Amino acid sequence: MRLDKPIGTWLLYLPCTWSIALAADPGCLPDWYMLSLFGTGAILMRGAGCTINDMWDRDFDKKHSNGGGPWDKKDDALIGLKSTALLFRENTKQWLSGFAVAMVGALSLAGANSGQTTPYYAAVAAVGAHLAHQIYTVDIHRAEDCWHKFTSNRTVGLLLFLGIVLGNLCKEQTEETKEAEAAGVGREQTG
Template sequence: VARTASRPLAAGDISTFQSFIFLGGQLSLALCVLLCLNYYSIVLGAASLSLVITYPLMKRITYWPQLVLGLTFNWGALLGWSAIKGSCEWSVCLPLYFAGVMWTLVYDTIYAHQDKRDDIIIGVKSTALQFKEDTKQWLSGFSLAMLLSLCVAGMNCNQTLPYYSAVAAIGTHLAHQIYTLDIDKPEDCWKKFASNRTVGVLLFTGIVLGNL
């Protein structure tokens, strides 16, 4: 893929062996952090390893690797809650987790459109190739599911007006993002992908202000 050809491993700046050493260091640090948590959270964290291991293989197997990424990447919604509370309150954690998965499907599908031409050549699959010209419709559906799930999570943990105001602002941002997206321009896909940091800031701010 042309866009990633200059990355250290792809460019040959580091060896595969060196990358494994670096990975081992990161995993060791992660294990140290995990072992500081309660037993419930340790088991929950260990349960995510199957997703972590299988995700890199998904682009060769399915057109939905972004879904597997979402399931993996948003595990922290469950782990963060259990680390503080001692266990998961599923009426809150599951809709929050689902909202995160839907959000990942939005931004990583946009991200995947940057590389779709190279992906076709090398045989890599993605939701960008699956949805094609229907991408905006799918992104709209994922966004709606995300917003509804955030509302359910908020209602189940007694969130207040600032939280729901943030959810409304997120909906406005996503609507503009999807409406103005040009899936055939890699630079615009990157711009829209990067703009999802605003979604994160809005949600974080809403949660904080909603709990003051």
């Protein structure tokens, strides 16, 4: 299950937390039950995926040269894997820059569509700065540096989740939400 290397679980789980937090009512925290449910699911799904991957790739894994460390482009070429590292070659930073711009743009659009507030956009700006720093400083020829940058994406996910939660807490409740809450309080008092 690779519980000793939880980055895969984090990267599977964090986008789920974003959706759960975005779905919360204005001024409210995300649903803790849903966060727990999806967290459990991320652990189980990643564990299952790692197990199946290990079963299918056992012949490839025998050819791995970094002694259990991060794979690199030589490993991909050795086993005939058609990875993006080999496809992008020396243009990797340009491709990553394009993906980062697309991500920040999509996050901005999602924020606009969900009526997000200043903390959300501050988090999106921090995510953009983090991604720019990653891309600028990564040494695409050092597998260890690439792995370090990859694992730091947990920070990106946590920053965005925090921004969504804080942004949602700063949202004004709509009239419908206020009326629904008032009706619920009224029912509790009469019941």
